[in-house]
Amino acid sequence: MSSRKLSFTFLFFSLISYSQEIKDENIKQFLEEDRKKISAVAGLSYLHNSFGLLYQDKVFRLRPNDAFYTEFFLRYRWLDVSFSFAPKFAHINNDDPEKGKSKYFNFGFTFFLNPKIRQYIYFSQVKGLYFQDTKEFLRLIYGDAYNEDHYLQFPNAKYRSFKGETTYLWKGNKEEYRSFNNMTYEPLKDVFIVSTGLFYQYNILNDLGKTVYKGEVFDDTINDEPSKDIRIAVRSGGGVQKKIKDNWYIIVEAYPEFYYSRLLNENFHQFNIGLYSNARMGYDDGKWFFGAGTQLNWINSSNENFYSATQWLFRVGIGFRFNSPTFVNRNFDKIDNILK
Structure with a gap:
């Protein structure tokens, strides 16, 4: 026995x-x-974003009007590119005339420096903002009796943001972590990762000289100096990827962070804590794939709109994979051999 x-x-x-x-x-x-396939994704995102404007030791909120924009992701081997904008033919935005018009443009890419280190670089711009705290701002000028519900518009205002993040994987490697980046990678198995990232961001807010209020245009380019700020954050946390029956999967990430931010042209800075989190659920059969996800960036800040911060984001997307042309494979093989 x-x-x-x-x-x-x-x-x-x-x-x-x-x-x-x-x-x-x-x-x-x-x-x-x-290695011989190209992944392409088209999606739609809703972004709730605000930008800080310091005046008389008080921070007021500037916001873009249109919150919806299209996103595209392309990947071939180690080259992972994303870009987004709101094309006119899509008609996805319903601009409020009281708040003006806004336009988005984003561009970024991700790659691995080695199996443990991921590098992320991103540029974003939004043009056309309105003053969400118009009533509170004008009360500083005209007194508490002011009670009109109109918005100051800044049609030429541009907010440009240069972002980067270098992440080290304590547990996991690029084959296991790559599907956390976006939907262009197919989740292959259940994965648990732990990482630490250094996040850095440089923002420029300019062209606030032209304003529109109740249809009347004001132009003050003399005092139109750009506002600049930086943010540096250390994020440490983990993520889980779980495969579900019939090619379904779910991904959840959470990263507590400690950050420092500073207005470069003002004596104003801040240390604080926060939480960056991301979740996505989708379907991927190897050729066709789709999914939906949400992103939350919470900051424990008494001056919560001191700098650019994405409070939350929601996106949906659909994509497919197709064989790349032979000449592309041949040229990338040469590049890969050089990088080795």
């Missing part, structure tokens, strides 16, 4: 080992085939 139990135990562990070897071999084969 004992010998039978012992034989069964050896057989059981042998089968587990053999099953794992098959799974690892399938993943290796998939990664090799994926």
Whole structure:
């Protein structure tokens, strides 16, 4: 009886080992085939964003009017590019005349410096803002009796943001972490990752000289100096990727952060804590894929709009993978050999 139990135990562990070897071999084969495919995603995002404007030791909120914009993601091998804008033909924005018109443009890319270090670089611009705290601002000038519900518009205002993040994976590597970036990567297995990232951001707010209020235009370019600020944050946390039956999956990430931010042309700075989190659920059968996700950036700040901050974002997208042209594969093979 004992010998039978012992034989069964050896057989059981042998089968587990053999099953794992098959799974690892399938993943290796998939990664090799994926090198010759291009992934493309088109999506729609809703962004709630605000930008700080310091006046008489009080921070007022500037906001873009249109919150919806389209997003596109393209990936081939290690080149992962994203860009977004609100094209006129899409008619996805319903601008409020009281708040003016806003336009978005974003561009960024992600790549791995080695299997453990991911580099993220991003540029974003929004043009056309309105003063969300117009009533509170004008009460400083005309007194508490002012009670009109109109908004100051800044049609030429531009808010440009240059962002970057360098992340080190304590647990996990680029093959396991890459599907956390966006939907262009197919989730291959259940994964748990732990990472620490250094986030850095430089923002410029300018062209506030032209204002519109109740249809009347005012132009003051003499005092139109740009406002500049920086933010540096250290984020440490983890994420979970779980495969569900029939090619469904779910991804959840949470990163507590400690940050420092400063207005460069004012004697105003701040240390504080916050939380950056991200979640996505989707379907991916290897060729077609779609999903939806949300992103939350909470900051424990008494001056919560001192600098640019995305409070929350929601996006949906659909994409597909197709074979890349032979000449593209050939040229990238040459580049890969040089990088080795």
